[in-house]
Amino acid sequence: METVENAVRAVKEQLPGMKLLENEPMSLHSSFRIGGPARVIAFPSDVTGLTRLCDILKEHHVAPFLLGNGTNILFPDEGLQDLFLVSTERLQKLFLLPDGAVYAESGVSLARLAAFAQENGLSGLEFAGGIPGTVGGGCIMNAGAYGGELKDVVESVVYLYVPDQTLYELPNADCGFSYRTSFFQKTPGCVLLSAVFRLKPDDRLAISERMQELSEKRRSKQPLDLPSAGSAFRRPEGHFAARLIEDAGLKGYAVGDAQVSEKHAGFVVNRGHASSHEVYDLMMHVRSEVYRRSGVFLEPEIIILPPDYHLDDNGPKIPRNRVVEFGGN
């Protein structure tokens, strides 16, 4: 706590132009619309500001917790008083490189990136148009849908590695992309700054039609009218999480205002004023019932931040697996 307070003071002194929100409800920054107040969120206006901010935090032994669009995170109702959150909201540079590849900063939304590619007659990102995350969050998660994944189109990623305060450029082959994970997700201290995408020239209208088709498919199958964080569980090998949940009789099952979607059992939705505890308890129940009925152990895809989660420059202060998986059983 003390270290975060010192870091806030130092950032105010050394970067007086930096936009800071203090005691900001995370429910306003989460697609789930859930989460208590964060001590601080900083909004660097460019990549240089972000790296300078990270340097100051490093001096105070505080690691930044990066926030994209908050579409894959469950924030605790109790808030996050021990974290220094850093939003990529203002990192919005997006342009064509001379060789025809697309450069995007980490705060660019995948929807905007996909639309930009279509406008420039470049195919390969049609699958990403309906994913509500950013380039940064998408690369961390290797976001994907309808048979496509970012790993198919990312040429390289530039990131700041906070522990040695150095910028690195990783080619696709070294990004450790596999199903909904990446080298960056497994390596605390990586702050993604930008990515380059290699796409294929194609007819604009044909690209647009494919995007339209996928968007209709998404609208017809997913509960987009209610807050959620997308698929609650990872796809277990050889199975579909939604099918297992439905077979366990849990479609529509609710704990308070947290509910297994009636439209798509793979989603947990907030049907009003769900708390993080209700979502957590619901997911725990789903997991144990599915295990009891099918013997398949569901792993959460949503990143669950417990109230005691904090970071310093050596990484998370609670076991890493509690962040991405459940504690206990």
Ligand SMILES: Cc1cc2nc3c(=O)[nH]c(=O)nc-3n(C[C@H](O)[C@H](O)[C@H](O)COP(=O)(O)OP(=O)(O)OC[C@H]3O[C@@H](n4cnc5c(N)ncnc54)[C@H](O)[C@@H]3O)c2cc1C
């Ligand atoms: C309605 C709905 C539909 C969805 N559909 C899909 C889908 O089809 N396919 C799919 O894969 N996902 C889907 N998702 C989940 C989510 O959109 C993706 O996982 C997305 O990639 C997360 O991006 P984000 O910017 O919101 O990341 P956040 O949720 O903000 O963050 C996710 C993780 O990435 C880290 N992070 C974010 N930015 C950076 C950065 N610049 N540097 C370092 N770390 C960073 C965060 O610290 C956190 O650990 C869906 C979500 C919703 C709500």
